[in-house]
Amino acid sequence: MNVEGALMEARAGDAAAVRAARVSAIAGKYADPVDAEGRFPREAVEAMRAEKLLSIQIPTDLGGEGASITEIAELCSVLGQTCAASAMVFAMHQIKLSSLVEHGAGSDWHRDFMRRIAKEQLLLASATSERGIGGNLRNSICALKFEGDTCFLEKDATVISYGAHADAILITSRSHAEAASSNQVLTVFLRDQYRLERTIEWNALGMRGTCSDGFLFKGEALAAQILATPFAEIAAQSMLASSHLLWSGVWYGIAADAVARAQAFVRDAARKSPGTPPPGALRLAEVSSLLQMVKSNIVGGLKIYEEARTDPNRLSSMAFAVAMNNVKIASSEMILPIINQAMLICGILGYQNGTPYSLGRHLRDAHSAQLMISDERILGNTSAMLLVHKQDTRLLG
Known part of the structure; x- marks a missing residue:
């Protein structure tokens, strides 16, 4: 990921994006040793604390910033473009925080706990x-x-x-x-x-x-x-939806960086042979369209969630569950072909570690996507719901 470019782009937007870009730069610096050593990305998490990103979802009256799941998904994608492990830690923390925010507001203990998270930047x-x-x-x-x-x-x-x-x-x-x-x-x-x-x-x-x-x-x-809301309701109304959406944001970030590396490879090849179509250019165009499909899938899912989040009945409906399941399945299954295509574009320099085009870590991290809540289990649940739920065939709505 071009960190300087991300920072410039973030400065034109909101403050949270600027802070996430700074964390992303630190995460990227340590991504390879974190992966090689299988160690906790402590530098990135300390940067999240310093930027007060761990409490960004907490309501403002409890010391947070009241960030939406859509805003947090964007931060997950920014982090995912430099270090997938750091991004996943951030996403998992925010998923648990969503359960507190959505279901703990009526409890004095949990409200005090959220204040403490905001003050001390606790990791969940x-x-x-x-x-x-x-x-x-x-x-x-x-x-x-x-x-x-x-x-x-x-x-x-x-x-x-x-x-x-x-x-x-x-x-x-x-x-x-x-x-x-x-x-x-x-x-x-x-x-x-x-x-x-x-x-x-x-x-x-x-x-x-x-x-x-x-x-x-x-x-x-x-x-x-103990949260007063039964876990069945927590899972249906906040946890599963936020999991599918925030994880998808991380996976999109991994795929986006893979495509960015492939694009840089093609551009470098074009500079070396002016006037000659560079190898991999057509594949790059193809993989760009696949990446856009993943993005559209996640953005559509986020829109559905934001529209439904104030209606518990809608959040617990089969239509909502099917939609969120579909977001997860599509995101998790599409990023591997994208990274494989990027690898073919970059060739041996993508296959090797330690080059500007290396994609081995991206590919290995992406394989986890279909296993985090198994796609087989999700497809089984969706198939059971579709026996009684009518598929929505509208383009808009």
Whole structure:
């Protein structure tokens, strides 16, 4: 990514974009060592804190800036163009924050917690996976136990992305020991309220800097830290939509930088042979149209979400769920062909590490897209809904 160009472009827009561009420059500086070492992108996250981006979604009356999901998706794409792992950490944090913003406003404890996030720039992690349920986040084996006003939880979480580096974890469980597996709640546990015992080490193909280890979680917190809204509603009305949209913003950023590198390669070839059509020029035109399709898909999804976000019935509708699922499927499946095309344009210089056109990290990071909430699972859910839901065939609406 041309960081100087991004900064100039951001300065012509809003202040958040300027701050994100500065963070992106720092993230890009450390992207390769973060990937090679499989380490947490601490420099980028500290830059997010310094720029106060971790609280940007929190309402202004609680110390934040009231940024919309659309605005945050743009920041995810900016970060994704230099370091996908840093961008994904930012996106995951904002996804958990969306649950607090949308469902914690009626609780004194959660409102105070949001004030603290804004003041201290706390980093939030998520624990929805669990050994024994696979990737089905809408079921839990573990359950809260209570003694007076205190709740206790032990969970064998197969993945807690950057869990060892978070300041708080929002974790799902059954609401009580006798509850059904789908009767879930979401609870905030602060860093000094839990212990983590690493059970699975994250040594993955890509997104290595997310440090998505597995942990045995043991926590003790106030019952007031449980969000009052059932997790089924949180998932349907904020979490899944924000996940699909913000993740898609990250993936678009990866693909956009791959296309930018391919364009730079073609331009350099054109300068060396004036008057001769450079190799890869037609492929570049083709891949540009594919990138625009991804962009249009995400922008359309964001528009649907922003129009629906004040209507709980619409947010919980099949039409909304199908639309958000389609955004995720299309984004996650289209970015790999785009990066592959960019690799073919750049040739061996794209295949090699350490060149201005290197695309190996992009390609490896992009492979995670179809696995983050498995596309197979999402397609299965969508197919079940389409048995009873009429497909919207309007072009506008």
